[in-house]
Amino acid sequence: MNTPKSLEEISDLLLQIASLLMISGANTNRVNTSISRFASVLNCEVFNLTSQKTIILTITDNNTKKSFTRVKNIPPHKIDFAIISRISNASWNAISGQWTFQEISEKIDSIKEQKKYSKYITLIAVSFSGAGFCNIFGGDYLNMLVAFFSTLVGLFVLQFAHKKQFNGYISVFLASFIASMLACTGIIYNIGTNPEATLATSILFLVPGVALINSFTDLLDKNVINGMVRFTHGVMTVLSMALGLFLAMLIFQIK
Amino acid sequence: MIPTLLNLLEVAIWSGIAAVGFAILFNIPRKAIITVFLLALGAGFIKFVLLDFHINIILASLTAASFVGLVSMPLAHRIHLPPVVYSIPAVIPMIPGYFAYETVLSIMSFIFLEVDVPKRTALMQDIFSNGFTMLFILISLTIGVSLPLLLLRKNTVKKIKR
Structure with a gap:
């Protein structure tokens, strides 16, 4: 099973994913389903309020039932469908491959670094x-x-x-x-x-x-x-x- | 008959090119570009053929967008990209931008320029018809693109069996 990470780190990662999707022009439903998929891989449950400028997110550990809440402001929007498709693929791979926190975090970092058309x-x-x-x-x-x-x-x-x-x-x-x-x-x-x-x-x-x-x-x-x-x-x-x-x-x- | 068809095809090809331009602006993955071009070409062809038969633009847009929505579902399995990545750029040429700013222009002429009463009445008609056409085209595009998911009551294409 996954190595337990602190809820703080997990919520930071999920907020990062949600904000990336939101600025890239995903619809709200996609943001919510994507982060709950990632959360289920990390053995957590996620409840969130997604808006255009701020995301509020509470995660609950399925085993210990401890929860953690964090708020993140979203930077200005810049539509980027490559990010949406890569995060979507990553979320399916994470579920099928039971990725660890480390793997997801590295994948998200590499997605952020992808180059754009000139x-x-x-x-x-x-x-x-x-x-x-x-x-x-x-x-x-x-x-x-x-x-x-x-x-x-x-x-x-x-x-x-x-x-x-x-x-x-x-x-x-x-x-x-x-x-x-x-x-x-x-x-x-x-x-x-x-x-x-x-x-x-x-x-x-x-x-x-x-x-x-x-x-x-x-x-x-x-x-x-x-x-x-x-x-x-x-x-x-x-x-x-x-x-x-x-x-x-x-x-x-x-x- | 043939010249009309060729003319429609030319317009459809240009709407495909328009979609690809926007797709690059939205930074879609490189392997989706051809798909976007073909989808937008098909959608444009359907829309302009229907318009040629004097079918209402809203209904024509709905049909074309449903084509995009339905075709993008099997494609999602084949090229392993979520459908939004190519279905939204493909319907971008059908976005009623013209109706949108024509509405605002009519409002501005109504407020700033026109004093003549019959002309102001004509402007009122423009504001209403353009504004609501824009709204309804937008709604029909959205419904058309998300038609498979709405009909099959799933929230992701992955769960739909081929």
């Missing part, structure tokens, strides 16, 4: 999706080129603002403003057959898709508070996007 690949890929959206909305290839460049510059501004640690909504506003300014020049110089499609799609890369989908997933699972929080976050983001677009359209007197 900044430039992300920029190019997201710009291609901007162009793709433009095609979906009925733009021709010239429109798509303009959409590609507005998305590229917009995402660059967003990444820059994140790096300078601007408020999240202000970074979204700036990115949306700059991207739609570029798309508006497409309308003014009448580039392509359908420049309005470019304007409509140049800011779609900012849409908080994961937050909005997760909000309804949480609501379906009756995690009402988390669902409402995520929805509100999504609406705030959309609000700042629309504000940037509105300002650009006002400056160029479009519509």
Whole structure:
């Protein structure tokens, strides 16, 4: 059987896993089931309150019935599906292999160290999706080129603002403003057959898709508070996007 | 017939590319990228064919998202990744972002710009129709993606027998 570890260490590990999952964009149900799986491997039972900024967790040792409670603040969210899938795989392997505390802890550390796609690949890929959206909305290839460049510059501004640690909504506003300014020049110089499609799609890369989908997933699972929080976050983001677009359209007197 | 089909296919391919762009932004594992592309292509094709037959966009999104949800279940067993990793990026191109900010834009024009009463009434209609279309598309995407788990009353795909 597993070597008994102090409840304090176990709760720290579980909180670390929960917070990693939460910032990577997992829904609340997944966070809860993952940490109860890990807890069952360590012969504990876990009761927790998961919210967007804080996790409160109580673990109870199945043998001694002693319990321990700890609270952790969650850092800002940064969506990362690789972390979600690796933690999910690790939780199944931990159950089937009856991992020890040490093994789980090392695995989580190695998951945290995984590298991401480089900044430039992300920029190019997201710009291609901007162009793709433009095609979906009925733009021709010239429109798509303009959409590609507005998305590229917009995402660059967003990444820059994140790096300078601007408020999240202000970074979204700036990115949306700059991207739609570029798309508006497409309308003014009448580039392509359908420049309005470019304007409509140049800011779609900012849409908080994961937050909005997760909000309804949480609501379906009756995690009402988390669902409402995520929805509100999504609406705030959309609000700042629309504000940037509105300002650009006002400056160029479009519509 | 053939030109329409080719046009639909082109749009579907571009929605697949859009999904891959977002998938890379969300840092999905490298082996899931092709899956995301194919799922989003299939979903986009279904959605645009249905839209071409003048079926409501909400119903079309629900059908396309259910396709993603149902196909991702057997795939989860095959490539050993949890379904969210590729089902959420695959439905990202269908997220009603356009309706979302169009709602906000209509609200802003209603408040700041328009004084003419008939135009304000038209804006009210826009706010309601765009806003609720956005909400219902979001709900249908969520239901579609989690359809297998909802129908089979399980909370993890691992427990569903092949």
